[in-house]
Amino acid sequence: MAACFSLTALAAPKYFIQADVVRGSAGAQGAVCVANSVFFPGEQVVWRAVVFDLATQARLSEEQIKQLGLAVTVTLENGANLNMRYGPHPPDPNAPKREAFWSTSYQIPADAPVGTLKWSMTAKDKDGNTGAFTPIGQDVGLAVLTIAKAQAAAPQAAAADGQALYGQYCASCHQANGQGLAGAFPPLAGSRVVTGDAAYLARVVLFGLQGPITVRGQNYDGNMPAFGSLSDAQVAAILTYVRSAWGNAAGAVSAATVQAERAKPGSPQDNHAKYPK
Numbered sequence: 670m671a672a673c674f675s676l677t678a679l680a681a682p683k684y685f686i687q688a689d690v691v692r693g694s695a696g697a698q699g700a701v702c703v704a705n706s707v708f709f710p711g712e713q714v715v716w717r718a719v720v721f722d723l724a725t726q727a728r729l730s731e732e733q734i735k736q737l738g739l740a741v742t743v744t745l746e747n748g749a750n751l752n753m754r755y756g757p758h759p760p761d762p763n764a765p766k767r768e769a770f771w772s773t774s775y776q777i778p779a780d781a782p783v784g785t786l787k788w789s790m791t792a793k794d795k796d797g798n799t800g801a802f803t804p805i806g807q808d809v810g811l812a813v814l815t816i817a818k819a820q821a822a823a824p825q826a827a828a829a830d831g832q833a834l835y836g837q838y839c840a841s842c843h844q845a846n847g848q849g850l851a852g853a854f855p856p857l858a859g860s861r862v863v864t865g866d867a868a869y870l871a872r873v874v875l876f877g878l879q880g881p882i883t884v885r886g887q888n889y890d891g892n893m894p895a896f897g898s899l900s901d902a903q904v905a906a907i908l909t910y911v912r913s914a915w916g917n918a919a920g921a922v923s924a925a926t927v928q929a930e931r932a933k934p935g936s937p938q939d940n941h942a943k944y945p946k
């Protein structure tokens with residue numbers, strides 16, 4: 670009876686995995702090290718995962734992972750296999766550490782076909798117990814990896830085109846029509862922050878925003894990533910665009926305004942503390 674039970678236990682999964690995809694730094698055309706699902710050819714994709722014990726629902730600690738000899742692997746439909754390593758990330762000593770399994774990076778080939786690149790993840794311990802993860806439906810949600818058409822123009826040439834830059838860096842969350850997604854990403858259309866003080870608006874994009882806010886009567890408590898990696902001219906072009914699109918009617922933002930705000934320290938928490946009441 671005991672043998673029979675342990676056979677069953679071996680066959681059933683022992684672990685469950687939560688995972689998403691993150692943009693790596695090499696060749697990045699957008700914010701680095703944030704959860705993201707749309708990538709351009711030439712960009713680097715890094716998979717991130719945490720593993721739980723199915724029976725106890727507890728997240729496995731680094732110690733347990735070592736003891737179990739747990740190995741996690743990403744498999745792409747194009748045949749690539751990426752090993753994952755558990756540890757804190759990013760290496761920047763000042764950034765908050767997130768402990769997780771991180772994959773070796775995958776560079777999207779320049780000629781990669783546009784569309785969903787399907788992937789799945791498996792965990793296996795030294796006794797052969799397993800767990801697996803596949804993004805829901807392989808066609809919705811943040812964990813799905815979508816390869817977008819390569820940018821025709823060099824990023825420099827696109828710098829002045831606020832609408833294109835918005836499409837590239839902001840629309841995945843705030844949507845192309847500026848309406849956001851209720852409860853998750855606030856609308857920029859009709860937002861008083863977007864049409865309000867340009868300096869504060871620049872700080873939101875440069876340093877991010879984290880904490881409970883209310884936009885057009887709906888509550889949000891999310892994490893707006895920082896876009897400090899964009900140039901002053903790029904941020905100015907995006908802000909000028911969002912202040913005049915979708916019925917918004919506020920003045921242009923200059924690169925000088927962005928530059929002045931960049932020079933002063935900021936953080937998502939600081940922006941939340943100064944969020945207009």
Ligand code: HEC
Nearest residue numbers: 838839842854860862878879880882884889890891892893
């Ligand atoms: C990964 C998703 C994501 C991306 C990409 C993103 N944002 Fe956000 N943004 C958010 C979230 C979430 C919030 C709300 C944060 C909170 O709840 O404190 C937010 C808030 C904002 C706000 C404040 C709106 C208000 O009325 O309070 C502005 C302005 C904004 N984002 C502009 C942008 C711009 C411009 C870009 C592109 C450069 C961008 N965002 C890209 C997720 C995102």
